[in-house]
Amino acid sequence: MNWERELAQKAAMINAALDRYLPPASQYPPKIHEAMRYSLFAGGKRLRGALVLAVAELLYMEPKRVLPVAASLEMIHTYSLIHDDLPAMDDDDYRRGKPTCHRVFGEAVAILAGDALLTLAFQTLSGLKEEGFDAGLIVKIVEEVSRAAGTEGLIGGQVVDLESEGIQVVSDTLAYIHEHKTGALFRVAVRSGALLAGADALQLQALTDYAAAFGLAFQITDDILDITGDERELGKPVKSDLVKKKATYPAVFGIEQARSLAAEQVKKALHSLEMFGSRAEFLRETVRYLLHRKS
Amino acid sequence: MNWERELAQKAAMINAALDRYLPPASQYPPKIHEAMRYSLFAGGKRLRGALVLAVAELLYMEPKRVLPVAASLEMIHTYSLIHDDLPAMDDDDYRRGKPTCHRVFGEAVAILAGDALLTLAFQTLSGLKEEGFDAGLIVKIVEEVSRAAGTEGLIGGQVVDLESEGIQVVSDTLAYIHEHKTGALFRVAVRSGALLAGADALQLQALTDYAAAFGLAFQITDDILDITGDERELGKPVKSDLVKKKATYPAVFGIEQARSLAAEQVKKALHSLEMFGSRAEFLRETVRYLLHRKS
Numbered sequence: 227m228n229w230e231r232e233l234a235q236k237a238a239m240i241n242a243a244l245d246r247y248l249p250p251a252s253q254y255p256p257k258i259h260e261a262m263r264y265s266l267f268a269g270g271k272r273l274r275g276a277l278v279l280a281v282a283e284l285l286y287m288e289p290k291r292v293l294p295v296a297a298s299l300e301m302i303h304t305y306s307l308i309h310d311d312l313p314a315m316d317d318d319d320y321r322r323g324k325p326t327c328h329r330v331f332g333e334a335v336a337i338l339a340g341d342a343l344l345t346l347a348f349q350t351l352s353g354l355k356e357e358g359f360d361a362g363l364i365v366k367i368v369e370e371v372s373r374a375a376g377t378e379g380l381i382g383g384q385v386v387d388l389e390s391e392g393i394q395v396v397s398d399t400l401a402y403i404h405e406h407k408t409g410a411l412f413r414v415a416v417r418s419g420a421l422l423a424g425a426d427a428l429q430l431q432a433l434t435d436y437a438a439a440f441g442l443a444f445q446i447t448d449d450i451l452d453i454t455g456d457e458r459e460l461g462k463p464v465k466s467d468l469v470k471k472k473a474t475y476p477a478v479f480g481i482e483q484a485r486s487l488a489a490e491q492v493k494k495a496l497h498s499l500e501m502f503g504s505r506a507e508f509l510r511e512t513v514r515y516l517l518h519r520k521s
Numbered sequence: 522m523n524w525e526r527e528l529a530q531k532a533a534m535i536n537a538a539l540d541r542y543l544p545p546a547s548q549y550p551p552k553i554h555e556a557m558r559y560s561l562f563a564g565g566k567r568l569r570g571a572l573v574l575a576v577a578e579l580l581y582m583e584p585k586r587v588l589p590v591a592a593s594l595e596m597i598h599t600y601s602l603i604h605d606d607l608p609a610m611d612d613d614d615y616r617r618g619k620p621t622c623h624r625v626f627g628e629a630v631a632i633l634a635g636d637a638l639l640t641l642a643f644q645t646l647s648g649l650k651e652e653g654f655d656a657g658l659i660v661k662i663v664e665e666v667s668r669a670a671g672t673e674g675l676i677g678g679q680v681v682d683l684e685s686e687g688i689q690v691v692s693d694t695l696a697y698i699h700e701h702k703t704g705a706l707f708r709v710a711v712r713s714g715a716l717l718a719g720a721d722a723l724q725l726q727a728l729t730d731y732a733a734a735f736g737l738a739f740q741i742t743d744d745i746l747d748i749t750g751d752e753r754e755l756g757k758p759v760k761s762d763l764v765k766k767k768a769t770y771p772a773v774f775g776i777e778q779a780r781s782l783a784a785e786q787v788k789k790a791l792h793s794l795e796m797f798g799s800r801a802e803f804l805r806e807t808v809r810y811l812l813h814r815k816s
Binding site: 249253257258259262309312314315333334335337338340342344345346348349352353360361362365366369371372375376377378382385389402 | 549550552604610627629636647659661671676681684
């Protein structure tokens with residue numbers, strides 16, 4: 227399989243869906259819709275959304291039926307980046323190679339654009355009913371997504387991340403930050419796809435294990451890229467974690483050990499896919515890619 | 522009926538529900554849960570939540586079954602206040618008589634506490650399943666609430682409000698701001714209660730009309746209170762709209778005409794309740810109260 231082409235096709239499907247779900251930039255009041263679209267379409271690989279589609283496909287479900295979940299998770303991911311970049315948080319000027327939302331639209335609109343994307347994410351999930359899913363299953367997805375995005379997920383990770391700046395953290399704290407700040411959305415991406423496609427308990431467990439290892443490998447390699455990456459390819463300044471004294475894997479374990487921890491998680495993720503045979507090739511390639519990603 | 526006692530009973534039910542739905546302040550990471558609780562329990566009359574309960578009761582449904590919606594709307598209301606008060610938005614230091622969230626916990630935590638309350642609002646809606654409602658109806662409520670909270674509701678109103686500061690607005694713009702910023706949540710409160718309690722089309726229409734008039738009367742009297750109110754009773758500085766040159770009813774129509782516009786909306790709201798006879802007394806008293814409210 228040509229993984230890059232597959233990923234690009236999935237990203238194109240997700241982008242087209244996002245374009246449909248978002249109000250047009252001209253809709254009144256235009257500024258908020260421009261800001262939402264600016265950040266949502268500023269690039270991004272759509273990995274979370276692609277995992278939703280890939281898991282549905284793996285379990286013989288037409289991927290377009292789960293597009294509302296894929297789009298919803300990309301909205302949540304983008305909202306979290308907009309708010310993380312704010313002056314009161316990480317105070318970043320560039321993201322995906324472009325000025326951050328608040329640099330272009332001002333802080334007030336950036337805060338509201340984030341709020342609006344988070345809100346629209348749940349509206350989009352309610353749209354799963356058009357795809358004929360059982361309503362009880364949709365309510366379950368709303369619950370899993372809100373848990374993943376809230377203080378027992380994404381937001382919890384972000385809080386501890388901010389609190390840990392400039393202090394030496396223990397590896398438990400580091401694991402908490404990464405499992406929550408990054409891991410929770412990957413986990414719910416994979417699980418939502420699996421639940422909607424009717425995974426049985428064994429399949430759901432295997433895919434949840436895959437997601438956990440994937441999320442950790444993603445974050446470790448993200449931390450490494452902040453040190454070794456190329457600024458143009460990343461679209462944001464490198465070494466910003468170092469400057470902010472962020473809690474990272476290389477900071478706690480050193481770069482070589484961080485690399486082997488990432489490789490270990492990739493192995494774990496691959497192992498958890500064994501029962502799916504060749505149908506899981508996209509999921510395998512996606513986790514392998516983490517070890518040589520450049521952005 | 523003793524309206525004040527009824528309202529206090531409803532508020533107590535809602536507060537107890539909020540206390541159950543929110544993670545304990547001690548739950549890791551504690552700071553975010555403290556901040557969420559600080560703002561949510563800083564006071565507030567719980568009018569939105571009380572309307573949900575009252576409409577359910579009106580239609581012979583046990584009010585405790587709709588508590589998840591009442592709590593969810595109060596979470597959304599509080600999140601919007603936390604974000605509105607931020608330095609980048611209205612930059613307010615006091616709310617409900619206490620220092621605003623960002624003054625106590627810092628801007629970063631205040632932004633995240635708002636995000637977390639918005640997220641928890643949707644998780645709480647998914648909890649309607651424990652009350653035995655049809656899942657299709659729950660999905661419909663998730664959709665209505667997200668629309669009311671998003672750019673076609675609350676956030677849209679907030680954006681136009683911010684854009685209108687310092688400029689002379691026409692009455693259409695003023696109506697847009699108020700219908701969206703304030704009206705949308707009152708509307709969805711009443712409609713959610715009605716939908717969950719199985720309102721027929723005529724009842725739903727009458728209650729929707731009530732909510733529209735209620736929301737407008739609420740906002741006009743809110744604008745008037747900013748000029749004539751007592752700082753201690755309001756729990757926030759008066760005349761802040763004037764200082765910020767906000768678009769308000771008194772600013773556009775003068776205070777006397779604003780008063781008669783409010784009275785007109787109250788009359789309209791009462792008229793729309795006719796079909797419900799004496800069972801609608803709480804809803805009647807609640808809208809009458811707007812004309813003599815002090816906070």
